Every structure is written in structure tokens, then in C-alpha cells.
Amino acid sequence: DTEVTQTPKHLVMGMTNKKSLKCEQHMGHRAMYWYKQKAKKPPELMFVYSYEKLSINESVPSRFSPECPNSSLLNLHLHALQPEDSALYLCASSPYGGNEQFFGPGTRLTVL
Amino acid sequence: RKEVEQDPGPFNVPEGATVAFNCTYSNSASQSFFWYRQDCRKEPKLLMSVYSSGNEDGRFTAQLNRASQYISLLIRDSKLSDSATYLCVVRRPMGQNFVFGPGTRLSVLP
Numbered sequence: 001d002t003e004v005t006q007t008p009k010h011l012v013m014g015m016t017n018k019k020s021l022k023c024e025q026h027m028g029h030r031a032m033y034w035y036k037q038k039a040k041k042p043p044e045l046m047f048v049y050s051y052e053k054l055s056i057n058e059s060v061p062s063r064f065s066p067e068c069p070n071s072s073l074l075n076l077h078l079h080a081l082q083p084e085d086s087a088l089y090l091c092a093s094s095p096y097g098g099n100e101q102f103f104g105p106g107t108r109l110t111v112l
Numbered sequence: 113r114k115e116v117e118q119d120p121g122p123f124n125v126p127e128g129a130t131v132a133f134n135c136t137y138s139n140s141a142s143q144s145f146f147w148y149r150q151d152c153r154k155e156p157k158l159l160m161s162v163y164s165s166g167n168e169d170g171r172f173t174a175q176l177n178r179a180s181q182y183i184s185l186l187i188r189d190s191k192l193s194d195s196a197t198y199l200c201v202v203r204r205p206m207g208q209n210f211v212f213g214p215g216t217r218l219s220v221l222p
Contacts, residue, residue: 099203
């Protein structure tokens with residue numbers, strides 16, 4: 001299994017909702033990432049987990065809360081988002097110390 | 113100055129043309145360098161890593177000049193299927209931290 005899966009594919013939420021994005025990989029990768037991508041812009045790193053511990057937080061607002069329950073799963077909990085948070089949220093994984101990142105197809109999030 | 117910069121594009125070229133993309137990075141301690149491609153409404157995928165000695169994969173050639181902090185990608189005999197956005201990616205000195213350039217859009221025309 002050489003893929004990263006993400007659910008849901010699309011999500012529409014209001015500013016008062018709480019929702020979660022999920023990411024899963026079974027490649028044995030010990031580094032997992034969340035990126036945010038706005039239209040016509042490159043992916044921007046949000047968080048990195050290394051061996052299930054948060055190793056990088058790129059000054060992301062607290063309304064985004066990551067969680068890594070085990071070595072295969074990565075969640076992103078969303079609460080009180082703003083319309084400007086609407087974007088494609090990409091999950092990726094890589095072997096720890098490795099260079100190639102494998103991306104999931106993303107969750108397209110719309111905040112109303 | 114942005115950490116990773118690329119040609120602004122877009123590039124519109126006929127099939128069979130040779131096209132070159134340029135990328136510069138600001139952190140001289142950056143460790144590793146890559147080219148990714150991203151098709152419209154899809155996720156990025158690794159095209160090739162870039163090594164100091166330069167490397168080639170079929171029609172694609174990547175070069176790295178550490179002294180000038182410059183990376184390039186050459187595509188020969190371009191195909192319609194090469195149409196995509198090409199992203200230059202640099203790994204920061206510490207940890208699993210990757211920075212994407214803004215990307216250059218390529219359209220190969222019949």
C-alpha cells in the first residue's frame with residue numbers, strides 16, 4: 001500500500017462548527033505533515049509529526065489542532081474557523097529522515 | 113526576499129519544445145532539493161530529487177549550483193502530458209521541514 005488517504009474529500013462548515021480531517025498511511029512512514037494550499041499558491045507547511053510527536057508548528061492559529069493517535073493516523077481538528085481558512089488541506093508522509101513526501105489527495109474545505 | 117523563488121510563468125510551449133525552469137533559495141544551509149509537479153486540482157507528486165552533480169531521468173534534467181543557490185529543471189521534447197505546475201522544494205537545515213516555491217505553470221500546446 002503506497003498511498004496516503006484523506007477523508008472527507010470535501011467539507012463545508014460554518015464558523016461555529018467543530019469538524020475533523022483524517023489522514024492515514026500504511027507505508028511505515030514516521031513523519032507526517034499537514035499543509036494548507038490556497039488557489040494558485042503553493043502548499044504551506046502547518047505541522048509536522050515525527051514519531052507521533054509534534055516537531056514543527058509553523059505558528060498556526062489554535063483553531064487548528066493536530067493529533068497523531070498512532071503511527072498511521074493523523075487528524076486535524078477544526079473549531080471556530082474563519083472564511084479565509086477555506087483551502088485545500090493536504091496530508092503527506094515520508095520516512096523519517098527521508099526526502100520524498102507522499103501526498104494524499106487533500107480535503108477541500110469551505111468555511112461559510 | 114522569499115525563501116524559495118521561481119520563474120513567475122506561465123510558460124506556453126509547443127509540443128517537442130525544450131523548456132527550462134529556474135529556482136533560487138535564500139538559505140545557504142538548505143540540505144536537499146526537489147522538483148515536484150502538481151496537476152490541476154491534484155496533489156503534488158515528486159518528479160525528481162536534485163543532486164549536486166546534476167541528474168537526469170529520461171527527458172528531465174535537474175541541476176544544482178550551491179554556490180549560486182540555484183536549481184534548474186530542463187524538460188526536453190515536451191509532451192502534452194507535461195502540462196502542470198512545477199514546484200521547487202527545499203528542505204530546511206533542521207528537521208523534516210520543507211519549503212515550496214510558488215510554482216511555475218507549464219502549458220504544452222499541440
